[in-house]
Amino acid sequence: MQTRADAVPLNPAAPPLAAEERTQFTVLGAISFSHLLNDMIQSLILAIYPLLKSGFHLSFAQVGLITLTYQVTASLLQPLVGMATDRRPLPYSLAAGMGFTLAGLLLLATAPNFPILLAAAALVGTGSSIFHPESSRVARMASGGRPGLAQSVFVVGGNFGASLGPLLAAWIIVPHGRESVAWFALAPLLAIVVLVQVGHWYARHHATRGKSRTRRAPQRELSPGMVKASLLILVVLIFSKYFYIASISSYYTFYLMHRFDVSVQSAQVHLFVFLAAVAAGVLIGGPLGDKVGRKWVILGSILGVAPFTLLLPHANLLWTGVLSVVIGLILASAFTTIIVYAQELVPGRIGMISGVFYGLAFGMGGLGAAVLGKLADLDGIAYVYQLCAYLPLIGICALLLPDIEKPAKR
Numbered sequence: 001m002q003t004r005a006d007a008v009p010l011n012p013a014a015p016p017l018a019a020e021e022r023t024q025f026t027v028l029g030a031i032s033f034s035h036l037l038n039d040m041i042q043s044l045i046l047a048i049y050p051l052l053k054s055g056f057h058l059s060f061a062q063v064g065l066i067t068l069t070y071q072v073t074a075s076l077l078q079p080l081v082g083m084a085t086d087r088r089p090l091p092y093s094l095a096a097g098m099g100f101t102l103a104g105l106l107l108l109a110t111a112p113n114f115p116i117l118l119a120a121a122a123l124v125g126t127g128s129s130i131f132h133p134e135s136s137r138v139a140r141m142a143s144g145g146r147p148g149l150a151q152s153v154f155v156v157g158g159n160f161g162a163s164l165g166p167l168l169a170a171w172i173i174v175p176h177g178r179e180s181v182a183w184f185a186l187a188p189l190l191a192i193v194v195l196v197q198v199g200h201w202y203a204r205h206h207a208t209r210g211k212s213r214t215r216r217a218p219q220r221e222l223s224p225g226m227v228k229a230s231l232l233i234l235v236v237l238i239f240s241k242y243f244y245i246a247s248i249s250s251y252y253t254f255y256l257m258h259r260f261d262v263s264v265q266s267a268q269v270h271l272f273v274f275l276a277a278v279a280a281g282v283l284i285g286g287p288l289g290d291k292v293g294r295k296w297v298i299l300g301s302i303l304g305v306a307p308f309t310l311l312l313p314h315a316n317l318l319w320t321g322v323l324s325v326v327i328g329l330i331l332a333s334a335f336t337t338i339i340v341y342a343q344e345l346v347p348g349r350i351g352m353i354s355g356v357f358y359g360l361a362f363g364m365g366g367l368g369a370a371v372l373g374k375l376a377d378l379d380g381i382a383y384v385y386q387l388c389a390y391l392p393l394i395g396i397c398a399l400l401l402p403d404i405e406k407p408a409k410r
Contacts, residue, residue, distance in 0.1 A: 023144030025153075030198050031138050032157030037191040038098065038131055039158035041105055041184060042124055043165025045070065046249055047271070048173055048181070050257075050264050055178065056114055060254075060381075064373025067250050069118045070104075071366025073125030074132070075359035082133035082355025086348075090134065091202035095195040097130025102188035109181035127188075129359070136339065136354035138202055147343065148294070151336040152286025159282045159332065163275030166253075166268035174264060222402060227345050233397050234338050237302055238360045240394035241334055244309065246368030247388040248274055248324065255381050260317045270321055277328030285333025286340065294341040295401045301334035302395025309389040313382065331392070335361065344404060 049063050056062075085093070104123030111117045135154060143150030173180050222230070252274065253267035262270075281301075289297040305327055312323045342353050372384050 023146055023150065024142035024201075027142040027198065027201055028139060028150055028153045030194050031135050031142075032153050034094070034098070034131075034191045034194050034198070035135060035154055035157035036161035036164075037187045038101060038128065038161065040161035040164045040168070041101055041187055042070070042128065043162040043249075043275070044105075044169060044173070044181060044184065045108065045121060045124065045165075047166040047169035047253075047268060048178065049250070050253060051169075051174060051178060052117065056117070058114065060251075060373040060376045061370070062114065062373075064250065064370035066117060066121050067246070067369035067373075068366040070121035070125035070128075071369070072363055073122045074128040075361075075363030075366065077126060077129035078133055078355035078359035079352060080355070081130055082349075082351035082353070084351075085134055085137065086351040089137075089202070091199040092196065093130055094134050094138075094199060095192045097127045097134075098188045098191045098195060099127070100124070100130065101127030102185060102192075105185055105188060106182055109179055129355075132358040133351045133355035136358065137350050138198060140343065140350050141202070141205055146287075146290055147340045148286035148288075148290035148336060150286070151339055152283050155286075155336050155339075156279050156283040159275065159279035162249075163272050163279055166271040166275065170265040170268040174268075222345070222404065226402060230345055230401055231342065233400055234342055234357070235360060236394060236397055237298065237334070237338065238357065239364050240302055240391045241331060242361055242364035243368035243372075244331065244388050244391045245278075246365045247372055247384055248327075249365070250369040251372060251376060251381060251384060252324070254376070255385060256317075256320070258381050260320075262317070270324070273321060274324040274328045277325040278332040281329040281332030282336055284329070286336040288333065289337040289340060293403065294337045295398060295403055297337045298334050298341065298401065299395060299398035301330055301332075301337070302392050302398065304392075304395070305330040306390075306392040306395070309392050313385045313389055341401075341404070 045066065049066075052058060052066070053063055081093075084090075100123050104120045104125075104127060107116065107120035107123060111120055136151065139150040139154035140147055168184070172183070248271075252271050253264065256262050256267040256270055257264065285297055285301060308323050308326050308330070312320060312327070315323055339354065339357050342357055343350055346353050372388070375387070376384050
């Protein structure tokens, strides 16, 4: 009888490797925790928008420009980082990227004017551009043949961290002022310590396995044209998802304060609840895609949320909160599934694909924040939610995606 160790082939590019390796939950936990800290810091920027708007006398368009700045720096650099590390892995770039985030956080706490605020946002975006592609690669390397689960564990850390930002802002920053943002410098410092340890594991893994291409092979071969068309469909779906997410992450607090006359702290608690639902949805989507097929999870996640987004602009405060939770749960399950689907469309280019799609997520979110901010200035914040309610209908495009895999048997 062949043992597990005997069954693992020496060639790291061979598909059976993923089926036989054990999932490295310690590594996944470390990278997810670092993602939590990274995205918690990013969400602080979003959460203190009302404070920045009043303190610097900003328009909605300028608020959107802050989001655009840090998300565009991330989106433009991430594919370049991914392509570079596909060719030459850089295990300790994760810790280095967190150093940029630390610098941006400290600058945010002390910025004297709007241009310096933009510079702080750009530093935070640069840190994320370095962190995300290599972190996604580490998650894939540690997946043990369960890439959907691994990406979900990785991404859920970031989403949970993002959900903490509004609470921390409400409890600490709003009462003590913008200068208290500097207290959170401990978070990137802790992340740097953790990521140095992850870098040690990454270096050892690369040394013993060579360039990791751990993956589940697609069940059918696709022509180059079909691969390009499928990637284009995924880009359209990312647009739909992240333009809608931008409407809530950047402007939900303003919407609640305008429509229901709630306090800043109450609005931030509602934003936390939505972002926590997003974190839970992420954790569901990846494993479900491993079991039932990624195409159907993508379709159900984006198109399936449309009835709830269409109801949201017409709901009272209670049902707005309920609907936002449902929307967060359903819509969030798509992203990790899209990432893994794209990685399997273009095997062997994990860093580039991760960089492109994480970059698109940031870029679409930033572009959405800027466009919707301008729209809010012109037509009001309530109109933004009425218009964005139709975006998930674009999810019907997922029907055009090819079935590239068979559901894993459990």
